[in-house]
Amino acid sequence: MIPAQASLVLIKPDAMQRGLMGAVLTKLEEAKLLLIGAKIVRVGRPLAEAHYQPLREKPFFREIVDYLCGTLHGGASVLALVYHGPQAIAKIRALAGATNPDLADPASIRGTYGRVTTRGLMENVMHASSDEAEARREIALWFRPEELLEPVLEERREQAAR
Numbered sequence: 001m002i003p004a005q006a007s008l009v010l011i012k013p014d015a016m017q018r019g020l021m022g023a024v025l026t027k028l029e030e031a032k033l034l035l036i037g038a039k040i041v042r043v044g045r046p047l048a049e050a051h052y053q054p055l056r057e058k059p060f061f062r063e064i065v066d067y068l069c070g071t072l073h074g075g076a077s078v079l080a081l082v083y084h085g086p087q088a089i090a091k092i093r094a095l096a097g098a099t100n101p102d103l104a105d106p107a108s109i110r111g112t113y114g115r116v117t118t119r120g121l122m123e124n125v126m127h128a129s130s131d132e133a134e135a136r137r138e139i140a141l142w143f144r145p146e147e148l149l150e151p152v153l154e155e156r157r158e159q160a161a162r
């Protein structure tokens with residue numbers, strides 16, 4: 001059996017400002033994963049900087065922190081989600097598409113809705129955890145344990161309801 005994984009998804013401020021939240025959620029439902037956490041977050045600088053810590057040396061670090069804080073998109077917030085299930089990380093990354101929207105599969109979320117700004121920032125609609133260690137780190141950053149549903153119990157409830 002493939003072990004279940006959890007993955008953090010962020011619907012980023014560009015998508016929130018442009019009214020794409022529903023379209024992104026609809027596409028993510030194709031993965032048939034269990035949603036175990038969801039909240040709307042007005043992102044402050046400390047959280048954005050902590051989230052992007054692994055990229056702190058990159059020349060675009062400051063800009064992606066501004067991007068996540070919503071300062072480039074009219075102060076828009078972020079929808080933070082945790083999905084759980086077999087191969088959750090790979091399934092969500094596949095639906096998201098490549099980091100650069102210009103190179104992403106046109107059928108993917110980033111390929112459909114993303115863009116590269118004239119200043120070179122990749123406004124790519126959503127974040128998705130890249131591997132299990134990153135997912136654990138990111139989920140702990142964005143959610144308190146009591147804000148997440150217990151996946152085993154939820155799976156049992158869903159089976160019982162079928």
Ligand code: ADP
Pocket residue numbers: 055060064098099120121122123124126127128130
């Ligand atoms: P991903 O979000 O696909 O995991 P990264 O973690 O490498 O990609 O980058 C974080 C975010 O930084 C990306 O989603 C994108 O918004 C932005 N970004 C990544 N690489 C570049 C780049 N070369 N130029 C501008 N922005 C970038």
